[in-house]
Amino acid sequence: xxxxxxxxxxxxxxxxxxxxxxxxxxxxxYWMFTFSLKDNSEIFGENMFGLPRQWLWENYAAALxxxxxxxxxxxxxxxxxxxxxxxxxxxxxxxxxxxxxxWRGRALVxxxxxxxxxxxIHAAIxxxxxxxxxxxxxxxxxxLIIPYAAFALAMSILIASSFIxxxxxxxEEAACIDGCNVYQIFYKIIMPMMKPCLSTLAIFxxxxxxxxxxxxxxxxxxxxxxxxxxxxxxxCGSYTTDWGPIGAALVIATFPTLLVYCFMSxxxxxxxxxxxxxx
Amino acid sequence: xxxxxxxxxxICIFLAPALLLFTVIxxxxxxxxxxxxxxxxxxxxxxxxxxFKNYMELFTSKSAGFPKTLGNAFLLAAxxxxxxxxxxxxxxxxxxxxxxxxxxxxxxxxxPVLISTVVIGQLxxxxxxxxxxxxxxxxxNLGLDNLTRVWLGEKSTALxxxxxxxxxxxxxxxxxxxxxxxxxxxxxxxESAKIDGANGWQAARYITIPLLKPVIQVCAIFAVTGSLxxxxxxxxxxxxxxxxASEVPSTLMVSMIFGRNRYGFGSSIAIFIxxxxxxxxxxxxxxxxxxxxxxx
Numbered sequence: 001x002x003x004x005x006x007x008x009x010x011x012x013x014x015x016x017x018x019x020x021x022x023x024x025x026x027x028x029x030y031w032m033f034t035f036s037l038k039d040n041s042e043i044f045g046e047n048m049f050g051l052p053r054q055w056l057w058e059n060y061a062a063a064l065x066x067x068x069x070x071x072x073x074x075x076x077x078x079x080x081x082x083x084x085x086x087x088x089x090x091x092x093x094x095x096x097x098x099x100x101x102x103w104r105g106r107a108l109v110x111x112x113x114x115x116x117x118x119x120x121i122h123a124a125i126x127x128x129x130x131x132x133x134x135x136x137x138x139x140x141x142x143x144l145i146i147p148y149a150a151f152a153l154a155m156s157i158l159i160a161s162s163f164i165x166x167x168x169x170x171x172e173e174a175a176c177i178d179g180c181n182v183y184q185i186f187y188k189i190i191m192p193m194m195k196p197c198l199s200t201l202a203i204f205x206x207x208x209x210x211x212x213x214x215x216x217x218x219x220x221x222x223x224x225x226x227x228x229x230x231x232x233x234x235x236c237g238s239y240t241t242d243w244g245p246i247g248a249a250l251v252i253a254t255f256p257t258l259l260v261y262c263f264m265s266x267x268x269x270x271x272x273x274x275x276x277x278x279x
Numbered sequence: 280x281x282x283x284x285x286x287x288x289x290i291c292i293f294l295a296p297a298l299l300l301f302t303v304i305x306x307x308x309x310x311x312x313x314x315x316x317x318x319x320x321x322x323x324x325x326x327x328x329x330x331f332k333n334y335m336e337l338f339t340s341k342s343a344g345f346p347k348t349l350g351n352a353f354l355l356a357a358x359x360x361x362x363x364x365x366x367x368x369x370x371x372x373x374x375x376x377x378x379x380x381x382x383x384x385x386x387x388x389x390x391p392v393l394i395s396t397v398v399i400g401q402l403x404x405x406x407x408x409x410x411x412x413x414x415x416x417x418x419x420n421l422g423l424d425n426l427t428r429v430w431l432g433e434k435s436t437a438l439x440x441x442x443x444x445x446x447x448x449x450x451x452x453x454x455x456x457x458x459x460x461x462x463x464x465x466x467x468x469x470e471s472a473k474i475d476g477a478n479g480w481q482a483a484r485y486i487t488i489p490l491l492k493p494v495i496q497v498c499a500i501f502a503v504t505g506s507l508x509x510x511x512x513x514x515x516x517x518x519x520x521x522x523x524a525s526e527v528p529s530t531l532m533v534s535m536i537f538g539r540n541r542y543g544f545g546s547s548i549a550i551f552i553x554x555x556x557x558x559x560x561x562x563x564x565x566x567x568x569x570x571x572x573x574x575x
Contacts, residue, residue, distance in 0.1 A: 007516045010479065014373050021370060022387050025451065028402050029390065031413070035405075044411045094297035101284045101293070108550075109298070116305050120508050120556060122529060122549045126315065126536050127308035150304030153297055182289045211395040213511045214529075218537050229397040233515060236401045243405065250398045257393050265386045268393070272452070 011219050032254075036060070036247030043243050059244035060252070062065060067239070069249050071220070074233030076210060079144045079227055083209040084202050086149040089154035091201065096186055098157065099164050100172070116154030121147075121214060132219060139222040145221075148209045159274050163197035165191070203264070203271040210257065228253045309553070316547035321540040333547035343535075345548065348526045355442055355527070356506035356559075363446045364498055366451035372483050374454075375461040385458060388451040396448070400515030406488040407431050407516075413445040431517050441525045449505070453498045460494030461487055468492045496567040503563060504556040528552050 035043045036059055037052040047053060064070045097103075098110050128147055132138045167190070175185050216230045226234070232253055236246055261268055316333055320326035337345045370388065391399060406413045407430040415427040428563050430440040468490070469482045477485065488495075511530035513519065519526035521533065528548055536545030 011378070014378055018370070018373060018378065018384050022384060024447070028399070029394070031335060031406075032398075032402050045416075047398055048416060050441070065397075090297040090300065093342040095289050097293035100292050102281060102285070103285065103287070103290050109294070112306075113297070113404055116301060118557065118560065119305055119309065120504075120553060122508065122532060122552050123312050124305060124308035125533070126542060126549065127311035128304060129537075130311075131303075147301070147304055150300045153301050153305075156299070164560070166447060176283050182283050182286050185283070186293075196405070207393060211397075211513065213395075213397060213534070217514070218533065219499050231508055232395075232397050232401060232486050241410075244406075246401070250401055254394050258390070261386075261390065263391055265389075269385070269389060269455055269459075272389075272392070273456055 014192040029254075032247055032250050035230050035243055036251045037244070038247075039244055040242065056244060059248040062242075062245040063235075063248040063252060067245060067249050068253070069228075069231065069235070069252050071224075072226050072228045073252065075141070075225055075231075076228040079141055079148070080206055083148040083152070084143045084205045086145065087152045087156050087205045088198060088201050090149070091153055091160050092191070093186070094153075095157050095160040095164055096190060099161050101182075111217055113154050113157055116151070117158065118224040118268075119151075121151055124151075125214065125218060128215075129218060132163065140218050142224060143219040143225075144209075144212075144215055144227065147215055148205075148212060152205045152208055155204065159204065160194070162274075163194060163200075165274045167193045174241060199267060200274060201262075203268050204274075207257075207272070312546045312549045315543055316550050318543040320542045322542050323540075326543070329543070333544045334551075337542060337547060337551060343374065343531070343544070344523050344526065345528070345531065347523065348528045348531045351438060351525065352507050352527050354438070355445065355509060356503045358442060358446060359449075359502040359506050360499060363450055364453055364495075364502055367450050367498070368457050368488075368495070370450070371456045371457035371461055371489060373459055376479065385455065389455050390451065391448045392452045396447075396511035397515055399444060399448055400512050404431070405422075405517060408442055432521055434521055437517055437521055437525045441513050441516045444516070445506075445509060448512070449502075453502070456498055457491065457494055460491050464490050492567060496563060499567075500560050500563050503559045507556050507559065508552060 034050070034052055037055045037057070038047070038059075039054075039056055042048075042053065063136070072134075094113070098106060098113075124147065129138070132143050137143050169195070171189050172185050175189050180188065211229060212227075212231075213229045216227045217233075220226055220230065223234075232249055235249055239246060315326075317328060317330060318326040318330070319329045336343060339411075351485070374384055409415055409427070409429040409432070413428075414430065417505070418424065418427050428436050430436050464487060469486050472482045472486050473479075508529060509527055510533070512523060513527055513530050513532070518526045519530040529552065532545050532548040535541045535548065
C-alpha cells in the first residue's frame, strides 16, 4: 500500500518537472506567436504575455511587403530544394557503388568519405569563398547549393548505407537474370526500395540547408539571393522599433518547419537521431 | 551477378559525382586553409610566407585576443557537458519510464532544435531587451529594479546571456538521442533490478546509465565540438561584442577574414578549430574507454 503511494507521488513530481520544462521550452515560441499579432502598445506593457486583444494580421502583410520576406522565403526554397535533390541523388549513387559493387579500394574510399563527418565547415569557408569569387559565382544560388550539398554528403552516404544493407540481394539477382543492366537495377530496384530512406535524407538535408547561417552570410551580399536566416537578420537589424512585423517575419520563417513537424514528428526525430547515433 | 557488380565503368559513373564534389569542396579546402595559414595575405597584394608566425600570434597577440575566445569556447563546452547534458539525461530517463503523454513531451522538447538559430536568436534578443524585454519586465514587477541590466550590452553579462539560449535550444536534441538510447535497452534488465529491490533511481544509476554509455559518449562529443565551433547564436546576438566580451574562435575567424581581410591569420584560426575539435573528440573517446574498463 505504502509503495503504491510512493509511486504515485513520484509520478506527480515527474509530471510537475516535465510541465515546468515544457513551459521553459515553449514560452519563447508562444510569445513569438502572440507578439506577431500585437501592436507596440500591447507588446510594451499593456498586455505583454496574454493573447492579443486585436489580432493584427497587418503585421504579416507588413513583414511580407517591407521586409521582402516572400523573396527570401522563395530563395530558401530554391536553395534547399536543389541541395536536397543533389545530395540525395549523388549519395544514393555513391552508396550503391560503395556497398554493393565489388572493386579494390572500396574500403579505402569509404573511409575517405567518412572523414567528412568530422570536418567542420570552418575549414572550407575561405578557400570555397575564393574559388567562388574566381568563378564569379558569389551572389548566386549555386554559391550555397554546392557547398551545402558537399558538406551533407558524408552523413547522407552513411545513412543510406545502413538502409541499403537491409535490401535483399536476391531482388537484384533476379533482375539481373531477367536481363537488366546495372543502371536499370539501380533505377528500377534500388531507388523504389530506398523510398523510406529518401525521406530521412531529405529531412536531414532540409534542416541543415534551411537554417544554415555562416556560408549564407559570407557568400551572399546581394539581397536578391539572400536566404531566410540572413534576410531576417537584416530585417531585424534595420527595423528595431516595430516589433509586430518582426514577430510576423519570425513566424513566417518558422511556420513551414513546424507544420511539417506536426505531421511527421516521428520521422523527423528518427532522422535527427539517425544522423547522430551513427556518427 | 558478380559480373554486373564488377562493371568498372558503372562504378566510376556512380561514384564520380559525389567523390568529385566532396574532394573539391570539403577535402581540398583543408589543405588550402593549412597552406594560407603560413602566409601574411590580404587577398589583394602578394602573399608573403611567414612560417608559423600566425600561429604564434594566436597565443601572443593581445589585440587579436584569441586566448580569450578559446576560454569562452571552453566555458561553453563545460556548461554544455555539466549542465545541459545532465538536464537532458534526467528528462530522458523520466520520459522513458513511460509517463502518460510521453510522445507528446518528446515532440515538444525537441521543437526548438528545428527552429532556425536566427529566429531563436532574434527572439531572445527581444527577451533580453533592456526596456521592454521579458527578463527586465519580470524583474521590475518583482520590485528588483536594481537587478535589471542591458544583458547583451554589458561586458559582465553578455557572455552568459548568449550562452543561455544556446544551451536552451539543444537540450531537446541530447534528450532525444538519450531517450532513443534508453528505449533500445531491454526493459527486462531494469525490471529485474526492481524485483531485486532497486527503486527507480537506483535502477537508472546502476543499470540504465552504464548501458547508455555509448550514447552519452556521442552526446559529450557533440556537446564539446559543437561548443568549440559555435557561431550562429553568437553572431546573431552580439557578434562577439561588447568589446570582444562574448567573442568565440568562429566569430573571430569570420571577422578576421571577411571584416579585416587577414586571410592568413584567419586561416590559422580555422586550422586551430579543426585541430582542437579532433583533439577533444579523441580525448572523450579515450576517457570513455578507460571509464568503461572499470566496470568490467
